[in-house]
Amino acid sequence: MRVDVLTIFPDYLAALDLSLVGKARRTGILDLRVHDLRDWATDRHRTVDDTPFGGGAGMVMKPDVWGRALDDVLGTPGDPAGDPAGGTDGAADGAADGAAGVRAGAAHLVVPTPSGEVFTQRHAEALAREEHVVVACGRYEGIDARVAERARAAGHRVSELSIGDYVLNGGEVAALVMIEAFGRLLPGVVGNPHSLVEESHGAAGLLEYPVYTKPPSWEGHDVPEVLLSGHHARIERWRRDQALVRTAARRPDMVASLDVADLDRADLTV
Numbered sequence: 001m002r003v004d005v006l007t008i009f010p011d012y013l014a015a016l017d018l019s020l021v022g023k024a025r026r027t028g029i030l031d032l033r034v035h036d037l038r039d040w041a042t043d044r045h046r047t048v049d050d051t052p053f054g055g056g057a058g059m060v061m062k063p064d065v066w067g068r069a070l071d072d073v074l075g076t077p078g079d080p081a082g083d084p085a086g087g088t089d090g091a092a093d094g095a096a097d098g099a100a101g102v103r104a105g106a107a108h109l110v111v112p113t114p115s116g117e118v119f120t121q122r123h124a125e126a127l128a129r130e131e132h133v134v135v136a137c138g139r140y141e142g143i144d145a146r147v148a149e150r151a152r153a154a155g156h157r158v159s160e161l162s163i164g165d166y167v168l169n170g171g172e173v174a175a176l177v178m179i180e181a182f183g184r185l186l187p188g189v190v191g192n193p194h195s196l197v198e199e200s201h202g203a204a205g206l207l208e209y210p211v212y213t214k215p216p217s218w219e220g221h222d223v224p225e226v227l228l229s230g231h232h233a234r235i236e237r238w239r240r241d242q243a244l245v246r247t248a249a250r251r252p253d254m255v256a257s258l259d260v261a262d263l264d265r266a267d268l269t270v
């Protein structure tokens with residue numbers, strides 16, 4: 001999988017050299033390239049912003065600079081120079097803003113923005129199935145709206161996504177979050193793929209149960225007996241019940257999509 005990140009702060013993405021995503025880069029699972037948007041500016045000050053039409057505070061990122069950068073990085077759908085050979089239109093619904101007009105093999109453009117759809121594990125799963133993702137990190141008051149419009153018109157899937165109901169100073173932190181979230185789902189990145197099922201927001205659709213390790217008793221706090229019993233069926237049931245209780249208590253919004261039979265059977269007194 002190829003991921004390109006465009007930003008005026010390339011060093012912000014240095015964290016992606018570390019840990020599992022860094023290992024995925026070194027082993028070739030993830031081809032991650034970070035670009036300085038100012039390389040596509042044409043004036044000697046490498047200007048990327050200008051005043052907003054209609055007035056208002058702050059500056060807006062210039063469409064021409066982004067257009068040149070995205071032409072180089074997104075490539076033209078079906079153009080081997082721009083997209084990895086054999087790119088498939090693999091993004092499932094949910095990660096995009098409508099499949100209409102998307103061309104097979106076109107790179108998926110992700111634009112972090114506070115005005116975007118909230119990024120969830122479902123988006124991560126869909127993006128992990130893409131061959132080529134480009135992340136456009138905005139700064140100032142944002143990127144001229146015509147940039148996303150032009151990419152859609154060229155046949156690219158464009159997803160404008162927010163990592164939550166708060167506002168950051170730019171798209172880089174959101175890019176780090178999203179790239180880690182979908183990068184870790186790529187085959188071979190996480191050692192034990194089964195752990196992807198049981199983790200919070202994973203395939204089970206629940207928050208994760210509490211975890212413990214040695215010592216069995218620590219400063220008067222004991223590990224639940226069942227986990228020391230060696231009775232795997234009881235342990236599995238206890239973990240499932242804990243996940244249900246936690247989800248019901250902390251994320252009632254997630255409970256709606258659960259299997260009612262599971263809820264009925266659960267020992268919610270745990």
Ligand SMILES: COc1ccc2nc(C(=O)O)sc2c1
Nearest residue numbers: 113138139162163168170171
């Ligand atoms: C100007 O670019 C920005 C500014 C704030 C911001 N906040 C985000 C969020 O996901 O909360 S993405 C993002 C991009």
